[in-house]
């Protein structure tokens with residue numbers, strides 16, 4: 472959500488009414504001292520909405536987002552536009568997002584994606600959703616974004632998987648041409664429910680686009696309902712992807728019963744792991760899976776709010792971030808689905824810091840270390856490093 476720093480001051484008992492409105496990035500010390508003075512002199516009553524100094528720190532922190540599903544990242548504002556385009560679907564906001572303090576089962580979360588997919592089923596929708604999502608990440612201070620999405624075929628609108636990928640790429644290029652301050656790459660996603668054949672087809676498409684997209688398509692994501700399908704059926708497709716130079720980010724052990732599958736897929740090995748909730752021994756992980764993650768130094772993409780709202784983790788303080796972070800293992804804070812879980816990357820960093828007592832310096836380091844884990848070529852990494860140094 473775009474939070475504006477604004478406050479309105481109404482001078483009580485004074486003949487003159489004044490209103491002050493400031494944008495983020497204004498001189499906060501001035502605002503704060505002015506407010507304090509007016510308050511202490513009992514001159515005002517006011518109605519204000521103001522970002523705290525901490526909010527500004529987290530938003531202005533240059534960030535890297537490595538785990539964001541396109542259709543899970545659709546904001547309230549974009550959903551509003553989509554509902555306007557398709558009133559006949561009778562979809563309401565409560566069906567597309569999980570609000571503050573709310574919890575859902577993982578199964579219920581996957582129902583939410585189905586509703587969003589109903590709203591996003593044409594080329595125009597995908598283009599709008601992707602450009603909006605990219606601009607929102609940029610407004611949140613994300614400087615490098617790897618977006619992932621599952622190409623869908625829609626018989627009713629004539630959309631093909633190839634067209635789907637082309638449309639996401641078009642959105643990335645449009646944002647670039649408009650000068651949006653963010654470097655965006657794309658991971659083509661395999662939904663595990665769709666089995667071997669679709670996985671192979673997806674990898675072939677990704678391979679084509681890796682060669683033709685001027686470096687925008689960098690890898691493959693394996694995601695989808697973890698209770699459906701088995702990784703062994705997808706192994707040949709994932710191996711094929713790896714062999715042709717596509718990077719692999721795999722959702723592993725998002726639920727407890729996937730250890731055997733994780734053990735198998737870790738032999739690839741993947742380049743990054745999504746969630747990996749039950750891989751650490753403190754979370755029930757076996758020595759075998761733990762060793763594979765540690766020995767190969769595979770970065771973890773950790774999504775606090777997603778795991779708590781989806782109830783795979785009981786509370787923020789029990790999140791596995793703490794075990795991996797303590798070990799010094801590469802751990803990257805991510806959003807997963809900022810729209811569905813009503814969050815943004817700044818908020819996720821802030822949550823990690825407040826839950827685990829991280830100093831500002833540690834937060835800065837955490838966000839900087841994420842650069843090491845990006846899938847774009849080393850030259851991009853080096854440029855990003857020098858930009859934040």
Ligand SMILES: CNc1ncnc2c1ncn2[C@@H]1O[C@H](COP(=O)(O)O)[C@@H](O)[C@H]1O
Nearest residue numbers: 540541542543584619620621662694695696
């Ligand atoms: C909550 N944890 C999660 N675990 C596994 N897969 C998830 C997920 N969150 C999202 N997705 C995957 O991303 C799709 C929506 O974006 P796209 O249509 O691909 O852009 C979902 O249908 C699911 O396959």
Ligand SMILES: [Zn+2]
Nearest residue numbers: 540694745807
């Ligand atoms: Zn995910």
